Amino acid sequence: MKHVLFVLVALFCLLMAGCAPREVRYVVGVSQCSDDEWREQMNKEIRREALFYPGVKIDIRTAKDNNAQQIADIESLIGEGVDLLIVSPNEADAITPVIEKAYNKGIPVVLVDRKIRSDKYTAYVGADNYEIGRQVGSYIAERLQGKGNLVEVAGLKASTSALERHRGLMDALRETPDIKLIASADAAWLRVPAEKAFGDILSKFPDIDMVFAHNDRMAAGAYDAAVKQHREHDMLFVGIDALAGEGYGVEQTKLIHAAIIETRGRYVLLAVSKDADRIDAAFKKSI
Numbered sequence: 342m343k344h345v346l347f348v349l350v351a352l353f354c355l356l357m358a359g360c361a362p363r364e365v366r367y368v369v370g371v372s373q374c375s376d377d378e379w380r381e382q383m384n385k386e387i388r389r390e391a392l393f394y395p396g397v398k399i400d401i402r403t404a405k406d407n408n409a410q411q412i413a414d415i416e417s418l419i420g421e422g423v424d425l426l427i428v429s430p431n432e433a434d435a436i437t438p439v440i441e442k443a444y445n446k447g448i449p450v451v452l453v454d455r456k457i458r459s460d461k462y463t464a465y466v467g468a469d470n471y472e473i474g475r476q477v478g479s480y481i482a483e484r485l486q487g488k489g490n491l492v493e494v495a496g497l498k499a500s501t502s503a504l505e506r507h508r509g510l511m512d513a514l515r516e517t518p519d520i521k522l523i524a525s526a527d528a529a530w531l532r533v534p535a536e537k538a539f540g541d542i543l544s545k546f547p548d549i550d551m552v553f554a555h556n557d558r559m560a561a562g563a564y565d566a567a568v569k570q571h572r573e574h575d576m577l578f579v580g581i582d583a584l585a586g587e588g589y590g591v592e593q594t595k596l597i598h599a600a601i602i603e604t605r606g607r608y609v610l611l612a613v614s615k616d617a618d619r620i621d622a623a624f625k626k627s628i
Contacts, residue, residue: 364396367425370418371401372411374431374455374500375530377558379582383453387427406497406529408435415439419446429453432499456501470505477506477579478513481520481551484577488519489550492542494563496530496555503527506555506581523549528559535562543570551577 371387373380384401391399400418404411411431416439418426426448430436437457444450444461454467481491493510496503507525514520523546526538535554543549543566552567554560560580567573 365398366396368398368400368421368423369425369427370415370421370423371399372414372418372426372428373401373403374411374429375406376403377530380429404431406431406531408432411436412439415443419443419448423448425449425451427451427453430455430457430500432497433458433501433504434499454502468502470502471509471512473581474506474509474511475513476509477553477581478510481510481553481579482514482517485517485520485550487517490521490523490546490548492539492546492549492552492563493522493525494528494535494539494552494554494559495525496528496559498527503555510553528554528562530556530559532558532562532565535559536566539563540566540569543567543572549576551579553579554581556580557582 369387369391371384373384380403387401388399391397400421400423402411402414402418404414408431412435415426415428415436419439419442426440426443428436428440428450430440430452433456437459440450440452440457441459441461444463449464450462452462452465452467456465456467485491491514493507495507498504498507511522514522524542526535526542528535528538535558539552539562549572552560552563554563557580560578564573564578567576567578
C-alpha cells in the first residue's frame with residue numbers, strides 16, 4: 342500500500358519536474374491521524390521521494406489520534422493553499438466535513454488506509470480491511486476447530502479500518518456458531534491501552550481461547566496483560582501488520598504462526614501460542 346502512495350506522490354512530482362531547482366512551486370500537505378511506527382516510516386519515505394523534486398515541498402502534520410487536532414491541521418493546510426492533500430482520517434464521522442471542504446475547494450484529496458463517510462475525495466490507497474478481517478476469521482475458525490471463546494481488541498472503533506476488520510471477522514465466523522465473541526474492547530491501536538483493556542477482560546472471563554487484536558501493538562499489549570496474570574499459555578493471540586525491524590512484528594509478539602495474506606496489498610497475520618519460543622526459533626532459522 343505504501344508503495345502505491347509513493348507512486349502517486351512521485352507522479353505528482355514528475356509533473357512538476359520542470360520547475361526551478363530551488364523554488365517551491367507546489368506543496369503537498371499530509372495529515373496523519375497518529376505517529377505510530379508504520380506512519381513514521383511512511384512519512385520518511387514520502388520525504389525521501391520528495392528530495393528528487395526540488396520544486397515540491399512536503400508539509401506533514403500529525404494529529405496524535407485527536408479529531409480536533411486533525412481538523413485544525415487540515416484547516417491550516419487548506420488555508421495555506423496546498424496543491425495536494427494526503428489524509429489518513431482518524432475517525433470517519435468527525436473528519437468527513439473538513440475533507441469535503443478541501444475537495445469542494447478543488448484540492449485533490451488522497452485518502453490513505455482509512456476512508457470517510459462520503460465519496461468526496463480523489464483517490465483511496467489502502468487495504469481491503471474487510472477482507473483482512475474475513476481472512477482472520479477463517480484462520481481463527483480453523484485454528485480453534487470450530488469451537489471456542491474469542492476476545493477482540495479493536496482499533497479506534499469509529500475508524501473505518503477497525504469497523505471493516507470487525508465486520509469481516511463476524512461474517513467469517515457466521516459459519517462457526519460455536520465460536521463465541523465473548524468480549525470486545527476499543528484500545529485505539531495502542532499497546533498500553535490494549536494491556537489495560539485486556540487486563541480488565543481477563544479478570545471477568547476465566548476461559549479465553551483466542552485473542553484477535555487489530556494490529557500487532559495491541560496484540561503485544563494483550564499478551565503483556567496475560568503474562569501479568571500468568572495466563573499467557575492459556576490462549577492464542579492474533580495480530581495484524583508484522584512491521585519490520587527490531588521490536589516489531591515477529592519479535593514483538595513472540596510469533597508462533599505467520600501467514601501472508603494478499604488483499605490489495607501485503608499483510609501478515611500473527612499468532613502467539615504455547616509453542617512461541619520453539620516456533621519462533623524455527624522461523625528465524627528459515628529466513
